[in-house]
Amino acid sequence: MTEIRIIVCAKQIPDPEAPLSDVSVDAEKMEVIVDAPQVISPFDENALEVAVRLKEEAGGKISVLSLGKKVSDTVLRKTLAAGADELILLEDDNFENLDSHSTAAALAGAIRKIGDYDLVLTGRQAGDWDSGQVGLILGEMLALPCISLARDISIEDGNVLVKKNIPEGYERVKAQMPALITVSNEVGELRYISRTKMLKMMRGARSIPSWSAEDLGVTPEALQQMGITALSSPPDMGRDCELLEGSPDEQAEKLAEVFKTLR
Amino acid sequence: MTPHRVMFWQIGNVWIFYVLAGLATGLFLAGVVAYVSVWKKSSRSLEIPFSKEALKRMILDTFLGRRVLQGDVAAGLMHLLIFWGFLSLFIGTSLLAIHHYIFTFLEGTAHLIFSFGLEVGGLMLLAGVIWALIRRYLQRVPRLERRLEDAVVPLWLLLAALSGFILEGLRLAVERSPWGGWSFVGWCLSGFFSPAGAEGLYPYLWWGHALLCLGFIAVIPYTKLFHILGAPAGIYLQGASKPIVLGMEEGAGEFDLGDAIFFDGCMRCGRCVEACPSVGAGEPFAPRDFVQALRQALWQEHFPLGDIRFMSPKEESKVDENFWYCTTCRACLEICPVYGAAFEVVTKKRVLAVEEGTMVPKLLNQTLEKLFKYNNPWESSKRKRGAWADGLELIDLTKRGAEADLCYFVGCTTSFDDTAQMIARSFSKVLQTAGVNFGILGKKEPCCGDIARRVGELGLFEEQRKGSEELFDKYGITEVATSSPHCFHTFKNEYPEAPFRARHYTQVLRELMAEGKLRFKKGVEATVTYHDPCYLGRHNRIFDEPREIIRAIPGINLIEMTHYQADSLCCGGGGGRMWQDLQGEVKMSEVRIREAEATGAEILITACPLCLIMLEDARKAAGLKEPFRVMDLNELVLQAL
Amino acid sequence: MSDVLILGEVKEGSLDLKTLELLGAGKKLAGELGGEFSLLLMGDSVSGMADEALPYGPAKVYKLEHHLLQGFKTDLWLACLEQACREINPKVLLMSHSFLGMELGPRLACRLNTRLTTDCIDLSIDPEDGLLLRTKPVSGGNAISVFKCPGEPQLATVRGKVFAAAESGDANGEIVDIKAKIDESMIKVESLEIVREEIVALDKADVVVSGGAGLGEEDGFELLEELREALSKSFANVMIGCSRVAVDKGWISSDHQVGLTGTMISPDIYVAVGISGAIQHLVGMVHAKKIIAINTDPGCNMFKVADYGVVEDYEEIIPALIEKLEELS
Incomplete structure (x- = not known):
């Protein structure tokens, strides 16, 4: 089996598991403040896991790209501990709050710079903005076959075979490599990275390359921010339970009304 | 004529016997060497510390059969009969050899006592073996297996003992010596044989008996009979080696000499299977099978021929992921005759699995992430850790200037789980009523590391241990009471340099009562x-x-x-x-x-x-x-x- | 040209409910723009649906038929949609936030060099510049954000059940044919097989009716099943969930379990019947948009996270509720 080169795009986000009480909204600054540690977006972890498995099977090299204004290599080094060979941070002041299109453009710049690859994997969507666009736009920009929502990926004679989620179940599809695939959680969780492994990776003198917009050949004019014009807390954040009073019959009546309004 | 025994009576070509005996001893020794080589290769440390207590315990356990008697008197008596029967025959035969080759002493009264003693030994062995067979095949004691080996070994002993008695009967039928009555079993049997027939039959049976006995010796290392050597060695080592606090160092998940000998000393008695709550709940984990699978794996890895126990089927090596079922409850160690701590071996396997990463079950994977990020296995936030204490007006020891005699360490589960929070509220009120000056750590309370330690995430455990020690140190805490026996155990036994004394709340309450x-x-x-x-x-x-x-x-x-x-x-x-x-x-x-x-x-x-x-x-x-x-x-x- | 174009979807041979909602939204936006709205239908045979759509008021129904559009091959559908957009040149294009919308939307946005906002729960036109204001929940629903982006067409996928479906009236519009310029060489991803699955995908449910220890007996789930059926008449994807205790008791299989050890869900409505609300359970459902709790214990945790609560024996409430729901529907 020939070796494969995989590029995984991983986004750093505040832990989406954080409870409601630790999330607040600053409407003035139009920022969501999450009092939680930074993590790798869960679907991107799924993508990394599938990449590592493919590498274990066929051999090859995995490069991880992570883009942001400032990316924490302590968070992203987890990808190296998990089995990635190379981590490249794409850091630039102009990379703050980029919209999906600009994010994809910057990532595409980095991928062109790497040049040689068989698969580009991304999570199906990020755990913070839940937009679900970057992967597919990236595929378009690189003019690759695009497959979304993969739950299983295998390689066969230069082709990639994917089981992708569809509303009725799943579809088996095939495309020639190089290809872009967005990965769904069904592929499985990222393997556990022990603290010992992680610490070893932290202590490693290995320096992590960081590429700026200029390195990627992306002009600041080509980068657009998300264009948020207003940000607010969702109206039903506080849950004050409204107890429906009365006889069981009356209570049922009120409850039925509730269902009607929610319809 | 003084009472004596004629050696090699009726036997020609005695040299053949010597060759066979040499062969048997060679096979036995080769087997033992194989064990030692596997132990050497498989163990991280080969240190054998000397300990008088361990030696004493080993001798008492071995000769009095204390651990076998414990909890199952019938099994203990049965084992004692076989043990002492076999031992007296073995000693008897050795004495006879000394008498024959070195100096003659088994004559006259000594011979009479010797003969009588061997009869008793033989009878004990016979009774013990028959009892063992009854327990396994008629009574069908649930914890006992019925594999080929389990039948072959006792039947072998049975045949050896029976053939010995018959042989004696044949000899006595011909000799009719005046002291023959001292060999009372043989004497009784001799009545059944005519002297002529006995004399003809004797050499054949003698060779048969010799083959059975020599073969038995040869086969010891190649069957579960190895426990004759392995069990005492295991008992000694479990007692002599210091309890190991698994650290983060390299190879923490590997076996040491005590483990390897424990695996080989296990004779599959199944007491652990009976005691294991996981087995009781119908889960696919059993300490015995786990230990045996590890034993086989060790031999596969470290001995060119693989497992030398030829009657052990190979099907057992698939226990791989089942060790996640073990609750480390210690019930298996409580009753194991060789003090084998299967649950500690489980932890070692988990250490390897955690290090490898792909075999960690999904929920545990998430829990460990949560433990690392939020220092608790329940909520993705540290914020609400002290929320149970709202309205109780407790001292928060992490606040500036706060002091108390006792630090109540609430623990993760008691802090976050609704059912368990009641423990914290009740204990606090009890302490308040008793007038104890105590405080809590509030939001800053860490996880003691129990879960990480138990599931084999030693790196995380070490970090949590250090964090806790620093915290206790920072706030000058020297007295700790815990809600959870798990925190208590971890502090007490797995914080080797703990700067504080940890007690469980039951101890505190008992003291307050006194x-x-x-x-x-x-x-x-x-x-x-x-x-x-x-x-x-x-x-x-x-x-x-x-x-x-x-x-x-x-x-x-x-x-x-x-x-x-x-x-x-x-x-x-x-x-x-x-x-x-x-x-x-x-x-x-x-x-x-x-x-x-x-x-x-x-x-x-x-x-x-x-x-x-x-x-x-x-x-x-x-x-x-x-x-x-x-x-x-x-x-x-x-x-x- | 049309000011607002809607990409229609077909379900079981007729217009999808989500498309009717989009027509409603389209009408509103067209009004704000002072223009008209149209519908685009693609497929191997959509003529029937085009006729069906006219009474909902679109100025035009664009019909793009081709035998290769049978089944959903993303590459071909995308090419057709791109072609249609270039020919129709709408100011605003709306798609459902559905499988189809999410397959096509991002890639179309890239091809047309415009910006897409997904999963919108509200849309309006900024009167100053005529751009689309796109309201969308972010951070797992913990915040609501309004986006405004340049580019044409203004592109959004719209969450179901936030706009009222368009009402049927007089059919004044016309049907316009567009000739698809596609061929098999455009297929980059080849479909080998479609495997249908019957799964309890709790995380895909819109409404989850969940039972716990408080049901008292296995038969309790039969009552919940009746409620589920009653709710199915008004809601799309109603499923049965449960707490760990219910699974432990053997009342129901573990694929229904909600919570830490089961499925983590965030449905539109979560109905907790006889579930006290252990932390393991709560973490799995607290993100539900609306939570309704039925329990005899007013002090139980579930009421702390619920929007609506009924303190009463479920065996009293649910049969009555089913009756009322029938009356309402």
Whole structure:
């Protein structure tokens, strides 16, 4: 089996598991403040896991790209501990709050710079903005076959075979490599990275390359921010339970009304 | 003529016997060498410390069969009969060899006593072997297996003993010596044979007997009979080596000499299978099978020919992922004749699995991430850790200038779980009533590291240990009381340089009672039973304190369940099982709640947050309604104040 | 040209409910723009649906038929949609936030060099510049954000059940044919097989009716099943969930379990019947948009996270509720 080169795009986000009480909204600054540690977006972890498995099977090299204004290599080094060979941070002041299109453009710049690859994997969507666009736009920009929502990926004679989620179940599809695939959680969780492994990776003198917009050949004019014009807390954040009073019959009546309004 | 024995009577070509004996000894020794080489290769450390106590224990256990008698007198007596029968025959034969080759002493009275002694030894062996066969094949004691080896070994012994007696009978039938009556079994048998026939038959049977006996010696290392050597060695090493605090260093998950010898000393008696709550719940884990699988794996890895026990089927090496089922309840160690701590070996395997990463079950993977990020296995936030104490006006020891005599270490589960929070509130109120000056760590309270340690995430455990030690140090905390036996155990036994004394709340309450600070003014009219948490009872031998507290409450009638104290049954929440979605046929907690119900008690008392949650869930699942309740000891104490 | 174009979807041979909602939204936006709205239908045979759509008021129904559009091959559908957009040149294009919308939307946005906002729960036109204001929940629903982006067409996928479906009236519009310029060479991803699955995908449910220890007996789930059926008449994807205790008791299989050890869900409505709300359970459902709790214990945790609560025996409430729901529907 020939070796494969995989590029995984991983986004750093505040832990989406954080409870409601630790999330607040600053409407003035139009920022969501999450009092939680930074993590790798869960679907991107799924993508990394599938990449590592493919590498274990066929051999090859995995490069991880992570883009942001400032990316924490302590968070992203987890990808190296998990089995990635190379981590490249794409850091630039102009990379703050980029919209999906600009994010994809910057990532595409980095991928062109790497040049040689068989698969580009991304999570199906990020755990913070839940937009679900970057992967597919990236595929378009690189003019690759695009497959979304993969739950299983295998390689066969230069082709990639994917089981992708569809509303009725799943579809088996095939495309020639190089290809872009967005990965769904069904592929499985990222393997556990022990603290010992992680610490070893932290202590490693290995320096992590960081590429700026200029390195990627992306002009600041080509980068657009998300264009948020207003940000607010969702109206039903506080849950004050409204107890429906009365006889069981009356209570049922009120409850039925509730269902009607929610319809 | 003085009583004596004619050696090699009727036997020609005695040299053949010597060749065979040499061969048998060679095979035996080759086998032993193989064991030693495997132990050497498989063990991280080959150190054999000298310990007088361990040696004493080994001798007493071996010769008195104490560990085999414990908990199963019938098995113990049976084993003693075989052990002493076999040993006396072995010594007898050795004496005979000395008599023949070195100096003659078995004559006259000595010979008569010798003959009589061998008869008794032979009879003991025979009785023991027959009893063993009855237990295994007629009584069908559940913990005993019925594999080929299990039949071959006792039958071999049976044939050797029987052929020995018949041989003697044949000889005596011809000799008719005046002292023949001392060999009373042979003497009785001799009546059945005509001298002529006996003389003709004798050489054939003699060779047969010789082959059986020599073969038996040769086969010891190649069957479970190796426990003759392995068990005493195992007992010694388990006693002599210091309890190891698994650290983060390289190779923490690898085996040491004690483990390797334990695997080889295991003779599959199945006591652990009987005691294991996981087996009881119909889960696919059994300590014996786990240990045997590891034994085979060790031989596959470190011996060119693989496992030399030729009658052990190879099917056992598939236990791989089942070690996640173990709750580390210690029940297996409690009854293992060679003191084998299968649950500690489980932890070592988990260390390797955690390091490897792909074999960590999904929920555990998430829990470990959460433990690292938020220092608790429940919520992705540290913020609400002290929320249970709202309104109780407790001292927060992490606040500037705060001081107290006692630090109440609440623990993760007691802090976050609604059912378990009651423990914290009750204990706090009890302490307040008793006038104890105590404080909590509030939001800054860390995880003690129990879960990480139990599931083999030693790196995380070390970090949590260091963090906790620094925190206690920073706030000058020297006295700690825990809600959970798990935190207590971890602090007490796995923090080698702990700058503080940790006690479980039952110890604190018992002391307050002795000091007269805890007076029960109100009675509680109820029949109760008490569930020993594994990490309080078995692991730390605190059986009496909770019972003394319960009994001191006026009106309480404490009755025991079928399994109690060291024999208690696990609730199924320990060893990280609380955070794994593994399922057996039934829940361990349900087995336990049924046992509690069967006592007729109205209240099941326990002293551990995990036990409380598991048993309360089981009570709901079993549909047991009022007045039957599950309660933490603190709640009961609070009611009686 | 049309000011607002809607990409229609077909379900079981007729217009999808989500498309009717989009027509409603399109009408509103067209009004704000002072223009008209149209519908685009693609497929191997959509003529029937085009006729069906006219009474909902679109100025035009664009019909793009081709035998290769049978089944959903993303590459071909995308090419057709791109072609249609270039020919129709709408100011605003709306798609459902559905499988189809999410397959096509991002890639179309890239091809047309415009910006897409997904999963919108509200849309309006900024009167100053005529751009689309796109309201969308972010951070797992913990915040609501309004986006405004340049580019044409203004592109959004719209969450179901936030806009009222368009009402049927007089059919004044016309049907316009567009000739698809596609061929098999455009297929980059080849479909080998479609495997249908019957799964309890709790995380895909819109409404979850969940039972716990408080049901008291296995039969309790039969009552919940009746409620589920009653709700199915008004809601799309109603499923049965449960707590760990219910699974432990053997009342229901573990694929229904919600919570830490089961499925983590965030449905539109979560109905908790006889579930006290242990932390393991709560973490799995607290993100539900609306939570309704039915329990006899007013002190139980579930009421702390619920929007609506009924303190009463479920065996009293649910049969009555089913009756009322029938009356309402």
